[in-house]
Amino acid sequence: MSFLIGEAMTGGYGGADILRGCTIEVDRGEIAVIVGPNGAGKSTAMKAVFGMLNLREGQVRLGDTDITGLSPQDRVKQGMAFVPQTSNVFAGMSVQENLEMGAFLRRDDISVTMEQVFELFPILAEKRAQAAGELSGGQRQQVAVGRALMTQPSVLMLDEPTAGVSPIVMDELFDRILEIRNTGIAILMVEQNARQALNIADRGFVLVTGENRFTDTGEALLANPEVRRSFLGG
C-alpha cells in the first residue's frame, strides 16, 4: 500500500459530484502526476487529498493514519505541504521571510533547511532580501516550492507548478522536482504540460470526468497509443 492514498474519492463543492470514485496514490521517493483534459477534476482530486473539499465517499490515508476528517491546516502539521497554482507566495514579503513563514510551525532551528532550499534554488539565495512579488514567474514558483519545503514535509503537492512559465524554466523546475524526489519526499502534482510531466513521473493518473481512465507508470502511459491519441495530442 502506498504512503499517501486518496481512495475511491467521491465529492464536489456542494453541487454535483466532480470526483466519482477516483483513486490517487503516491509513495515516498516517487513522483505521481495527475493529467487529463480540462474539467476532468485534476485540481479537485488534489484538493480532495489535501482536505480542501468534503468527500462524500472514500478516504484519505497518510502512512497508517486515516486523515479524511482533518482540515488542511492539520494535514500540514502531519507533514503534507501544498503549493497552490496562483498567489502562492507572500508578494509583499522578502524571499527569506517567505521561507521563514513556511517554517512557521517549526520551533527548532530552521537555518539548515533554509540552506538546503538555497542550495536547491541558488537564485533565491541571491535574491533573499527582495520582495517575492518583484521576482519573475519562474523565480516566484521556486519561492513557492521553497516555502512548502520549509516544513520538511513528507509529501509535497504541486498544483500546476509550470503554469505560465517558459519551456526552459519548466525543464529547470522539473529537474529540481526530481532532486526533491530523490531526497525521499513523495510528490504529487497536477500538470497541464502532460507529456513533459509524465516524462519525469513514476506514476501517472489520467482522469476523465472525475474517474480514473488510465493508471500506470509515466513511461507506460507515454507509450500507450490510446493515451497518446486522446490526451497527448498524437
Next chain:
Amino acid sequence: MIDILNALALFSNFVIVPALAYGSQLALGALGITLVFGILRFANFAHGDLMAFGTMVVILVTWLFQSWGIGIAPLPTALLALPFGILGAVMIALVADRAVFRFYRKQKSKPIIFVIASVGVMFMLNGIVRFIIGPDDQAFADGARFLITFREFKELTGLGEGIAVRQTQALTVVVAILVVSALFWFLQRTRTGKSMRAYSDNEDLALLSGIDPDRVVLVTWIIAASLAAIAGTLYGLDKSFKPFTYFQLLLPMFAAAIVGGIGQPLGAIVGGFVIAFSEVTITYAYKKFLRYLLPDDMAPDTLVQLLSTDYKFAVSFIILVVVLLVRPTGIFRGKVI
C-alpha cells in the same frame, strides 16, 4: 532678512508645530485603522469611539491619581494613567470582537457586513462613553504647560515673533516616534509580527503555512486598541477631550489611511501628516505672514485665509475624494476599498 525670519517663526508657531502634533495623532489613529483593515479586511468605523473609550479611562484614572496626589510633574499625570487606558481599550475591543465580529468571521461575511456591524459597535461605544463621562469637554492636562513659551523664544532670539512649543505637542511627537518605531520593529522583526504581515498579504497561504488566524486577530486588536488609546490621550492632552470630537476624527483618520494606501502601515503615517498639514495650511490666515514678506504697499488687508477653520473637515473630505478618484491605492499602493 529679519522679516523673513519673523515670517518663518510665525509660520512655525501657527502651522508647523501644531500640524506636526496633529499629524502624529492622526498617524497613530490611522495606523490602527490600517492594521484592522489589513488583517480583518474591513473599515472599522468604531475606531474613533474606541479612541474616546480609551481616553475616557485615562481621564478617570488621571482624576483618581490627582485626588491621591500622585503625579509625575512636570509631565502630565495622564501619562501615568495611559497604561490603564490602553488596557481598557484593549478589553473593550476584545469584547466587541468576541460579541460581534467573531460571529461574522465564522459566517465568512462580506466586508460591507463587517463595516455595518462596526457602525453598530461605534454607536454602542458612543453611548457608553457619554453615559460614563458625559458629552461635555473635559480638560485633564496638568504638569508644565510649555517647553518654550512665545516670550522666552523672542527673548532668546531677539525676533519679533516667537515659536511657542507646548509640552503636550512635544510629548505627542516623542511618544508617536517611540510607538511607531516599536510597532515597525515588531512587524518587521518578530515572528508574530511577520505572521501578521503574512496573513495580511495572503490569507490562504498563511493558513497553509500553519499561521493561527485567531492569534493574528487577537494580536491585531490588542495593537489597534493600544494605538487608539495612545492617539486619543495625546489628542485630548493637546486639545481637549469631547466624545463628539473623537467621532469626528474618523474622517481625517480614514483619509490619512487611504491617502497613504490602506493596509500599509508606513502609508498611514505619511497620510496622517499629509492630512494634518493640508488642514492647517489651508485654514491658516496668512495676513501677518505676508505682511512680513511683501513690501508695505502690497500687504494684504484681508485675512488671506483659504478656508475658515469651521470647514477644516472639508479638507480631508476633498483629499479623500480626489485620492479615491485619481489613485485609489494611495501613495504606497495599498488595497483598493
